[in-house]
Amino acid sequence: MVFQEGERLHLGAEAEVWSGDWMGRAAVRKQRRPRAWRHPDLDHRLGHRRMMSEARLMVRMHRAGLPVPALFDLDVEAGIMVMERMPGRPLIEVLRDASMDEEFIQKALESTGSAIRNVHRLAITHGDLSTNNVLVDKKGNATLIDFGLAVIDYEVERFGIDLHVIDEILGASHPDITDAIHHLINGYEAEEQRQGAPIDQTGGAVPTATEVLKRLENVRTRVRYHG
Ligand SMILES: Nc1ncnc2c1ncn2[C@@H]1O[C@H](COP(=O)(O)OP(=O)(O)O)[C@@H](O)[C@H]1O
Ligand SMILES: [Mg+2]
CATH class of the missing domain: 1.10.510.10 (Transferase(Phosphotransferase) domain 1)
Structure with missing residues (x-):
């Protein structure tokens, strides 16, 4: 994945978010984190489904012209999403x-x-x-x-x-x-x-x-x- 890391923006229970650069564009990478207390299979399925849904709805809104981040790259298996970095x-x-x-x-x-x-x-x-x-x-x-x-x-x-x-x-x-x-x-x-x-x-x-x-x-x- 052509993402160059800059700095870490957020380390939450569900995800780790880094700002960086994707093909010369200001980007963020959101990496899903495994939840230790959940069964790994269930965790993987839930995270998988959530990220698919998040990506699908972001694309739908972006196409409709809403100011939401553009989706740059997606690796659902790895639990990684790269998107446009929004200002502010x-x-x-x-x-x-x-x-x-x-x-x-x-x-x-x-x-x-x-x-x-x-x-x-x-x-x-x-x-x-x-x-x-x-x-x-x-x-x-x-x-x-x-x-x-x-x-x-x-x-x-x-x-x-x-x-x-x-x-x-x-x-x-x-x-x-x-x-x-x-x-x-x-x-x-x-x-x-x-x-x-x-x-x-x-x-x-x-x-x-x-x-x-x-x-x-x-x-x-x-x-x-x-x-
Ligand atoms: N597209 C983005 N542009 C700029 N900052 C972002 C973007 N996505 C996430 N962030 C930053 O990372 C933080 C965590 O991202 P978020 O998607 O809310 O993850 P979580 O599900 O862990 O809350 C946000 O509160 C924001 O500060
Ligand atoms: Mg959040």
Whole structure:
């Protein structure tokens, strides 16, 4: 594989991520890590399936023109994926950085909402919307990464859960940034306003932004009573 290592960006339980160079292009290599506590065969099958699915959905979104990393190379057997390196730094860092002004933070959160809506409009739910999985560039434009748990779905529930996950994280990890979720929701709604009703995908009609936001309210209520 023609990847030249630069520096290690991340060593997580599931994956090791390196930045580097692929055929002269800024790239990252994501290497799946075996989970010691799982049976090796099962681990291999699960990891295999997840990486295939992640790659397939990334290609689908990239082709639809979304700002997600382009897939450069894939070796599912070895558990390796090489993709375009996206500019920017994780939203979690931006929100923790005291030198960031309010205007920039608002823009980053609106842009995050808009990026999520664009993924949802393709009938794809992310499945792991943490502030680590959103990258924000210098202008405050957000892109989503890490689609290992993403799926295609047409039921509104999973879309509502996607927003609920990031809502909970913003509330718990960044309580000082009041209105964070409101800015994100504004961006989510504004994207639908800009583009009009979502186009039907191969499996049918995609839930509208209004339907998803209503479901978010519903999920919040359920969590308050049973959480
Ligand atoms: N395409 C990319 N461009 C730039 N940075 C990336 C890219 N993919 C991953 N990273 C960096 O590596 C980290 C871990 O990657 P991620 O795909 O989220 O792995 P994990 O499944 O272990 O969370 C990200 O939070 C981000 O900082
Ligand atoms: Mg991640």
